[in-house]
Amino acid sequence: MVYRMEMVYHMSLTPVTTTRSDITVSRLRQEILDGEISPGHLLAESAVAQRLGVSRVPVREALFTLEREGLVEFSDTGRAYVKDLTPHDFEELYVLRLALEPVAARLAAPGLRADCSRLEKNIKATSKATTLLQVTHLDLDFHEIILDASGNARLLKLWHSLRSELELWLGRLHRSKQLQTRGTRAETVSSHQGVVEAFKTKSPTDCERLMRQHILSWREWLPVLPAAK
Amino acid sequence: MVYRMEMVYHMSLTPVTTTRSDITVSRLRQEILDGEISPGHLLAESAVAQRLGVSRVPVREALFTLEREGLVEFSDTGRAYVKDLTPHDFEELYVLRLALEPVAARLAAPGLRADCSRLEKNIKATSKATTLLQVTHLDLDFHEIILDASGNARLLKLWHSLRSELELWLGRLHRSKQLQTRGTRAETVSSHQGVVEAFKTKSPTDCERLMRQHILSWREWLPVLPAAK
DNA sequence: CATTTCCATACGGTATACCATTGAGGGTCT
DNA sequence: AGACCCTCAATGGTATACCGTATGGAAATG
Numbered sequence: 300m301v302y303r304m305e306m307v308y309h310m311s312l313t314p315v316t317t318t319r320s321d322i323t324v325s326r327l328r329q330e331i332l333d334g335e336i337s338p339g340h341l342l343a344e345s346a347v348a349q350r351l352g353v354s355r356v357p358v359r360e361a362l363f364t365l366e367r368e369g370l371v372e373f374s375d376t377g378r379a380y381v382k383d384l385t386p387h388d389f390e391e392l393y394v395l396r397l398a399l400e401p402v403a404a405r406l407a408a409p410g411l412r413a414d415c416s417r418l419e420k421n422i423k424a425t426s427k428a429t430t431l432l433q434v435t436h437l438d439l440d441f442h443e444i445i446l447d448a449s450g451n452a453r454l455l456k457l458w459h460s461l462r463s464e465l466e467l468w469l470g471r472l473h474r475s476k477q478l479q480t481r482g483t484r485a486e487t488v489s490s491h492q493g494v495v496e497a498f499k500t501k502s503p504t505d506c507e508r509l510m511r512q513h514i515l516s517w518r519e520w521l522p523v524l525p526a527a528k
Numbered sequence: 529m530v531y532r533m534e535m536v537y538h539m540s541l542t543p544v545t546t547t548r549s550d551i552t553v554s555r556l557r558q559e560i561l562d563g564e565i566s567p568g569h570l571l572a573e574s575a576v577a578q579r580l581g582v583s584r585v586p587v588r589e590a591l592f593t594l595e596r597e598g599l600v601e602f603s604d605t606g607r608a609y610v611k612d613l614t615p616h617d618f619e620e621l622y623v624l625r626l627a628l629e630p631v632a633a634r635l636a637a638p639g640l641r642a643d644c645s646r647l648e649k650n651i652k653a654t655s656k657a658t659t660l661l662q663v664t665h666l667d668l669d670f671h672e673i674i675l676d677a678s679g680n681a682r683l684l685k686l687w688h689s690l691r692s693e694l695e696l697w698l699g700r701l702h703r704s705k706q707l708q709t710r711g712t713r714a715e716t717v718s719s720h721q722g723v724v725e726a727f728k729t730k731s732p733t734d735c736e737r738l739m740r741q742h743i744l745s746w747r748e749w750l751p752v753l754p755a756a757k
Numbered sequence: 758c759a760t761t762t763c764c765a766t767a768c769g770g771t772a773t774a775c776c777a778t779t780g781a782g783g784g785t786c787t
Numbered sequence: 788a789g790a791c792c793c794t795c796a797a798t799g800g801t802a803t804a805c806c807g808t809a810t811g812g813a814a815a816t817g
Binding site: 760761762764765766767768769770771773777778781785787 | 802
Binding site: 316341343344345346355359376377378 | 767768769770778
């Protein structure tokens with residue numbers, strides 16, 4: 300049974316079919332990111348199915364999808380658990396950002412030189428943000444725009460999975476009040492303005508270098524982690 | 529119903545459970561990589577299920593897994609097709625190799641400095657290879673050893689999906705006789721020996737640089753592509 | 758009290774059935 | 788002949804049922 304949502308369209312006017320599986324993915328993702336389900340918690344298919352009012356089949360698929368996103372992890376016996384990120388996991392994510400995003404910036408540079416409007420709109424929104432959580436989301440959006448502009452579909456897909464895990468990590472830091480609040484918004488805005496300025500005036504390789512610096516300093520902004528590994 | 533294969537163990541002696549879904553993944557992957565199913569071909573769940581003697585459920589999961597590996601692609605109506613890689617797709621893969629592998633080499637360098645035995649064993653096997661296909665597989669194995677030694681699990685996972693797509697691409701080039709055969713084995717061996725030498729004697733950053741060069745020259749070795757994009 | 762054995766229950770893997778949607782072909786009307 | 792519509796088979800989405808296995812705790816054992 301597929302329910303076609305008549306009223307929901309992408310900007311491209313492509314109709315979007317929403318399956319129970321998709322809905323289950325969204326709801327579980329939300330619950331995990333919001334910390335409503337704690338790390339390590341068992342997501343039993345039947346329990347989730349009953350709770351969300353669907354059968355086990357879409358739940359099964361949803362769990363599979365969430366594993367790909369890095370929010371859920373399967374034991375060797377096929378049980379699904381909410382992922383419990385460690386500082387080591389975070390380091391892995393950081394390494395990947397550092398490997399991928401500068402390259403993406405270089406690839407995106409020619410296109411962005413002509414049109415930075417999406418980035419500028421994002422900065423404007425950031426400067427109006429009222430909560431720390433909004434700022435971090437808009438920050439990730441900013442980076443996603445660049446990944447998207449790189450024109451490399453695989454790179455963007457990788458980013459989506461990285462982003463999920465980053466949001467998981469940042470959300471947990473935020474809830475345990477371990478994120479600096481002071482000046483974050485202003486710093487984010489000015490830093491991003493610098494990036495946009497580079498896209499407009501500098502060479503792709505310079506953009507790549509700047510993005511690298513930007514991520515390095517983002518890392519500095521995060522709290523010192525307990526001994527990794 | 530789960531069949532536990534008593535005789536199959538990882539090196540870590542962890543028993544491996546093999547499900548019908550896993551088997552279906554393997555068989556379909558093989559058929560796709562061997563070119564037995566042509567690009568663009570529809571993989572209808574019921575047809576595959578009947579052909580392989582399982583129900584639609586494991587087939588469904590297998591198709592999902594193969595999509596993640598990049599060997600299958602879903603239309604917006606949920607139909608699964610064998611992926612038809614374009615030169616543009618190959619360029620994307622190449623960009624990602626270039627972004628990830630040098631970093632992996634740098635991370636793996638400290639560990640490999642102490643013990644390159646796996647790499648050396650691979651080189652020995654390569655020097656004894658008799659077919660071009662064997663050489664290309666051993667080449668990918670060589671790179672996988674380094675990704676593995678990087679200690680970054682996410683990086684290794686990314687590699688696996690890249691590798692599947694690379695094998696798809698290379699396999700098709702091979703079947704259409706577009707791969708250079710002359711001297712390939714000897715060049716691969718000597719080039720890899722150079723990499724091992726670097727791991728033993730050079731700094732991590734030097735290893736990173738060399739890996740970058742190695743991938744650049746690999747790109748040169750491949751046939752010129754028809755106009756990309 | 759520590760350890761092992763054993764059993765009931767929870768859970769995942771798979772088969773099957775049913776329904777909605779898709780899409781290609783045939784028929785009809787203009 | 789061409790455009791339109793209708794129909795029906797093919798296909799995917801979901802529910803449910805069944806079975807084997809894993810798990811955790813009770814009971815038995817030392």
